[in-house]
Amino acid sequence: xxxxxxxxxxxxxxGGSLRLSCAASGFTFSSYSMNWVRQxxxxxxxWVSSISSSSSYIYYADxxxxxxxxxxxxxxxxxxxxxxxxxxxxxxxxxxxxxxxSYDYYFDYWGQGTLVTVSS
Amino acid sequence: xxxxxxxxxxxxxxxxDRVTITCRASQGISSYLAWYQQKPGKxxxxxxxxxxxxxxxxxxxxxxxxxxxxxxxxxxxLQSEDFATYYCQQYYSYLRTFGQGTKVEIK
Numbered sequence: 001x002x003x004x005x006x007x008x009x010x011x012x013x014x015g016g017s018l019r020l021s022c023a024a025s026g027f028t029f030s031s032y033s034m035n036w037v038r039q040x041x042x043x044x045x046x047w048v049s050s051i052s053s054s055s056s057y058i059y060y061a062d063x064x065x066x067x068x069x070x071x072x073x074x075x076x077x078x079x080x081x082x083x084x085x086x087x088x089x090x091x092x093x094x095x096x097x098x099x100x101x102s103y104d105y106y107f108d109y110w111g112q113g114t115l116v117t118v119s120s
Numbered sequence: 121x122x123x124x125x126x127x128x129x130x131x132x133x134x135x136x137d138r139v140t141i142t143c144r145a146s147q148g149i150s151s152y153l154a155w156y157q158q159k160p161g162k163x164x165x166x167x168x169x170x171x172x173x174x175x176x177x178x179x180x181x182x183x184x185x186x187x188x189x190x191x192x193x194x195x196x197x198l199q200s201e202d203f204a205t206y207y208c209q210q211y212y213s214y215l216r217t218f219g220q221g222t223k224v225e226i227k
Binding site for chain 1: 121152154156158162163164165166169170173175205207209211214215216217218219220221
């Protein structure tokens with residue numbers, strides 16, 4: 001069974017940093033691109049970042065470019081999101097999502113999310 | 121980035137109704153479109169990919185159509201468990217984007 005479990009969320013002050021993790025199991029993690037998607041309270045889904053299976057290709061939404069860094073450790077079946085210079089508008093539930101591996105790159109499995117709150 | 125616009129943003133319907141949600145892309149995306157369902161406090165769930173292909177396990181009352189810039193999600197006979205928020209997402213561009221969501225509420 002495919003499982004994605006996020007962790008690392010919490011309360012952080014504006015300007016602070018936080019590192020999210022996503023532990024994957026039930027599939028060959030090293031064969032899949034992975035994504036982070038966030039959802040501010042009461043708002044819609046916003047794609048944040050993606051990383052290819054071997055970390056060769058990395059993309060960011062303009063809203064986080066230069067502040068967030070996505071990475072992965074295929075030996076540990078883990079995905080990460082390093083978030084720096086956090087702002088109030090980064091407050092959201094952060095989901096990791098697996099990307100279907102070929103031709104149609106939809107998100108077929110999602111974690112349950114971890115809440116990040118940026119507030120003084 | 122490609123902008124995805126859904127309409128309506130919300131509406132009320134009754135069990136048994138046929139409902140249609142529209143998603144428009146700011147540029148052509150071929151059929152690289154997915155639809156997701158999200159219930160409060162839960163992660164999104166994939167319903168449809170490639171604009172019209174039903175994900176395994178999703179009831180056949182859900183269907184999708186369209187290509188290029190205009191897409192629709194149809195629920196042929198609304199069930200109680202279908203009251204939720206629905207999102208379209210394009211994966212034509214490496215910068216993935218979602219529509220703003222359509223909330224389907226009970227009338």
